[in-house]
């Protein structure tokens with residue numbers, strides 16, 4: 551045996567060992583998740599950099615660099631919406647360059663991923679900093695990918711009401727429209743215009759809501775709740791929450807007006823309008839402050855409601871009407887009243903007719919309500935984590951590329967994302 555073949559044999563044995571170790575580590579992680587899925591436990595294999603004892607361990611849910619296999623093991627139910635879109639294009643001839651060219655007119659940005667670099671081909675702005683946010687999130691997701699991503703040529707649309715027949719990456723789509731690809735919401739990056747300079751990044755929203763829940767839990771825990779405590783990490787805050795339905799917002803639709811009418815002067819409700827142009831006098835509440843309430847109303851506006859992901863960071867019960875608009879995580883909602891995994895309460899329309907009964911039922915069955923809140927908290931802490939968001943995005947990019955019928959190329963109109971970020975444009979004068 552020559553030295554070379556011995557080295558290559560050694561290498562392949564070594565690689566097999568490494569693979570075996572990966573599998574063993576993942577099985578251990580999965581076991582921990584299965585038994586304590588609600589614990590935001592430091593992920594010791596990633597969290598303890600050698601030689602630095604003073605570093606705070608990184609929560610496994612904040613690790614951005616999981617590979618494909620790890621992502622599937624950690625978030626097995628995350629990828630359904632990307633699968634649906636891929637399936638539609640697989641059965642309908644795939645995505646052609648012509649279709650992407652056509653989509654560009656309806657889009658807020660056209661981007662190309664080529665050799666793991668991001669290029670901006672067209673940027674058309676949009677409401678607030680939404681389009682910048684989805685571009686930045688895409689760039690993060692590429693940079694943190696431990697594996698190469700396929701080349702992709704795609705159009706992103708950041709309006710509320712994405713619809714139609716073109717292969718766009720959208721924030722939401724109507725139930726049943728599988729031609730649109732869903733990307734993680736811009737607020738899973740940051741929404742500085744709405745949330746201000748202190749707590750607008752997603753990691754801040756998560757930290758604030760978690761801290762708030764722990765403060766609530768620290769007040770005083772009821773006997774029942776202490777008995778049912780399954781972990782110290784899940785904040786046992788339930789008995790210290792206000793047993794009312796909370797909502798703040800702009801009543802721009804019939805359903806929202808219905809909510810206002812249904813809750814007017816009701817002892818079980820704390821619902822009021824927000825006037826964006828009169829912020830001094832409107833009772834605005836931060837995402838964390840919403841966690842003070844046991845029941846949180848979720849009502850669609852013109853389309854999906856951007857605050858839902860924030861509400862889901864509270865250990866509270868989301869009370870919703872049947873939803874028309876879908877985001878990338880909505881298939882995880884379980885409103886089935888006999889399901890042990892029920893994590894949300896769905897009230898049929900009209901709210902004037904059905905809402906009071908639903909809230910009274912929850913108030914009369916506090917243990918049921920507490921379990922729904924706990925199910926929701928456990929699932930969405932995990933499935934809306936930074937780790938999950940990157941895993942989903944990379945999966946969706948691979949799914950999209952797998953049905954692309956052409957090889958994306960860089961032309962003279964495409965600008966490196968780094969330069970676009972600095973200039974805010976794809977055109978500028980040199981010098």
Ligand SMILES: *[C@@H]1O[C@H](CO)[C@@H](O)[C@H](O)[C@H]1NC(C)=O
Nearest residue numbers: 885886887888889890891892
């Ligand atoms: C609701 O949950 C129960 C119990 O898990 C299950 O048997 C039933 O099929 C579910 N119903 C629907 C409509 O999914």
